[in-house]
Amino acid sequence: MKRRACIVVASEMTIRAFLTRHIAAMREHYDVTLVVNSPTPSLAQDLGGTVAVRAVPINRTVSPFKDLRCLFALVRLMRAERFDLVQSMTPKAGLLAMIAARLARVPVRVHTFTGQVWATRTGLQRVGLRLLDRMVAGAATFTLADSASQREFLASQGVAPASKVAVLGHGSVSGVDAARFRPDPALRRSVRESLGIAHTDTVLLFVGRLHRDKGVLDLARGFARLADQRPDLRLLMVGPDEQQLSAGMRELCGRHQNRLHFRDYTHVPEHYMVASDILCLPSYREGFGSVIIEAAAAGLPAVASRIYGIVDAVADGATGLLHEPGDVDGLVNQLQRLVADAELRLSLGVAARARAARDFSPNDLTAAVLGVYAGLLDGVRPPASIEAPLHGLGGSEPVGGGWYPRHGKRLLDFAAAGAGLVLLLPVMLAVALLIRCSLGAPVLFRQTRPGLHGVPFTLVKFRSMADRYDMGGGLLPDRERLTAVGRLLRQASLDELPGLWNVLTGDMSLVGPRPLLMQYLDLYTPRQARRHDVRPGITGLAQVNGRNKLSWSKRFELDVEYVERCSLPLDLGILARTAWAVISRRGIAQPGRATVDYFQGNVADHG
Structure with missing residues (x-):
């Protein structure tokens, strides 16, 4: 008989972006129930049709009355279903799910930390938000961090003892699908044409929520300075404008705002990655920075902040270049190095793709987290770093x-x-x-x-x-x-x-x-x-x-x-x-030529 597992998230987007492979593997060993706020009718079918989906109103914003109702609903569900394991992700879902699972006496309760909102806050707001994360860790039987540096941060801030936090492999929640995120010259040309970007232009890319904590205003300031020197430079911003910052970014770019492109949330970020040259993430706080390894798999080097989470995703000087958070001069200097040196850009991009394939295999991470579940259910606490055997592309x-x-x-x-x-x-x-x-x-x-x-x-x-x-x-x-x-x-x-x-x-x-x-x-x-x-x-x-x-x-x-x-x-x-x-002396050269022809791609095959 299969054990019963429950995954709790606030947004269906989290499931579709990070957990589909994870859930598919879990179905072989567990009866899986997904708890999500306002799921679409097709979610269960899209995940293979063998998972149960329950709608529970988990709101991202704080509302004491609504949150209490949600907590009671989760406790009732967990007691009725008698789950052996509850896994949560994202802050609000984690707080409610871990407390509910503890009240319902679920034996194994696991929360995954993917970044701390309070890392950039000060005063009472920081103290209060950090306390909520401590409550999550306290109610959980074990926690996972999506990077080694985040694990150290959590321990140093007293959120959870180091013995109660582990990291899967080299970090990340779900790894990167190197078959989906890969260089594609034909797609690159097509996307650039749709954006009105010339094939000779150099494109800086940001993918994520347009939020002050993501450093997007710093990026606009840096782009404006570089654009003064480089008429071929473009900035492509892909993601929802949560704080209505696009107008301010245009103003910061001044006379170069016609070279600033905005696109809303997309289900195909890889399209914009293959059309770009450098990923930019000048963030003030971050989890692991999954967008970095996705772009890396597409062959893009990154210029990003030297903060916890990102330092695990970028090998400084090998797969990208780091700068101090909030340092616009440092951001401009690192971007200038890559914009001016196409050979360095290519070298870092190639190394980034190789590392993404080698260190962030989705299958390896899935195997590792299933090992964590099995061990905890058998009463075995995992080590600080959990590895899985290499195989496939990542081997x-x-x-x-x-x-x-x-x-x-x-x-x-x-x-x-x-x-x-x-x-x-x-x-x-x-x-x-x-x-x-x-x-x-x-x-x-x-x-x-x-x-x-x-x-x-x-x-x-x-x-x-x-x-x-x-x-x-x-x-x-x-x-x-x-x-x-x-x-x-x-x-x-x-x-x-x-x-x-x-x-x-x-x-x-x-x-x-x-x-x-x-x-x-x-x-x-x-x-x-x-x-x-x-x-x-x-x-x-x-x-x-x-x-x-x-x-x-x-x-x-x-x-x-x-x-x-x-x-x-x-x-x-x-x-x-x-x-x-x-x-x-057979086959020294092609007939009639002293040397072999250059490879031009798979459209024209010179033989």
């Missing part, structure tokens, strides 16, 4: 799994690369000397390429092209810069030898999809993007099946096939066939 290993992809492949790479660097050192010195005499310095070619999960690394190869420029000062096409010595090195694959260092350091593998250019990341289909589920390789399945003679679509299909079939016999076979391909 760090190939889809095939097993001992070899997880451990053996890296051991083979390390041993073979180390031995290869020692044995081939005389050859590498001779090649370096040849390049120095024919092409001059530098001998090595270095370039940033996407590695495992798209995380950037520096690829090292022997240089094979001369620096030759046209009359306008631009580099000539590759085919005109490829020298006779460079062509010889490529035909013999000697230009790849320094890549053994990349293998030794763990940025690459001996076998895997070739590391391509950073700008290709936004052009892949979701299936093609799976080529980054493994480390890139010096050689791969595509290299032994035609190398550069293959069309892009065929190369990517072979890359994904490798990800799905990764094994020791396959790797050894590819290495053997690579040696033969080099000796026979």
Whole structure:
């Protein structure tokens, strides 16, 4: 017989935005009842039709008489249904649900903290609101915080002892769906056209409630200063105007207000994310900042306040840039860095997407919270940080799994690369000397390429092209810069030898999809993007099946096939066939070209 669980929230929006996957997983183990204020008739059906939905008037505003009626209604419901577990989220629902569940003697009562309204308040208002959160924590048998820094804040403010608060994985309530939030060039063009934004413009994005605590007035001031210098800059504000701030923001933007765009609440925030370049969240208080990892999954770096919650969502200097809350100068400086440096913007965006996929898997968070419930029902208090096994897109290993992809492949790479660097050192010195005499310095070619999960690394190869420029000062096409010595090195694959260092350091593998250019990341289909589920390789399945003679679509299909079939016999076979391909000089270039064509996306496939 299934145990009985109840989830209490004030708004249906909370369920649809954060809890649908959570509820779907719970249905396998519990009879689930949802308690929500004014649910729509389709809610139960939209969630699979196997949950019960009860309407209870949980108002966000404080009204003692109405709140008391709501409390009594919850107590009656919980006593009648004899729930084993009650989970609440958001402040008002948490206060009423936890007190009601305690009065109804529900054995397990869990509340999730997602930010504190009182963090920006002062005086008696702060004291009173903090007391309400203490009452929530006191009535609950256990609590969850959506970030490690919020857990520390709650403990430091005396809301709940650290032993009574845990964090799921790296934080967040529900993680991020990397299949939904992802770069989409076609959608980017379409949304920009609908907004009247040119494809060359740089778009700053804010997603959330237009509220003073969100720092939106600071953002308007900062945008006005940047817009004086950058005529291509736009600011896109997406979310309900709760405090009627849009007029004030327009006034702050002055003569640049025509470059300020407002859109109300949306069910498809990903549309605006893929159309933008930088996410801005200069907030004064925040929970985890889920919008940050959603935008990160879409490839956007963030510029945000250095406050609890956000510091868990943004890896400062790696996936975004932080500034002090209320510091407009700091906000402008960080935005200026990203607006002026497209390469930095791309690098942080790629790392942000990789981290979102790796650390914030919805399946992992769902598994972790179900583990919390099971433990509490069995009388086991969870640890401070609750992890779940990695799998799928968020994992760090190939889809095939097993001992070899997880451990053996890296051991083979390390041993073979180390031995290869020692044995081939005389050859590498001779090649370096040849390049120095024919092409001059530098001998090595270095370039940033996407590695495992798209995380950037520096690829090292022997240089094979001369620096030759046209009359306008631009580099000539590759085919005109490829020298006779460079062509010889490529035909013999000697230009790849320094890549053994990349293998030794763990940025690459001996076998895997070739590391391509950073700008290709936004052009892949979701299936093609799976080529980054493994480390890139010096050689791969595509290299032994035609190398550069293959069309892009065929190369990517072979890359994904490798990800799905990764094994020791396959790797050894590819290495053997690579040696033969080099000796026979098959597939060095596309017919009639000195180098391979650039990938232009999936509309035009150059073969």
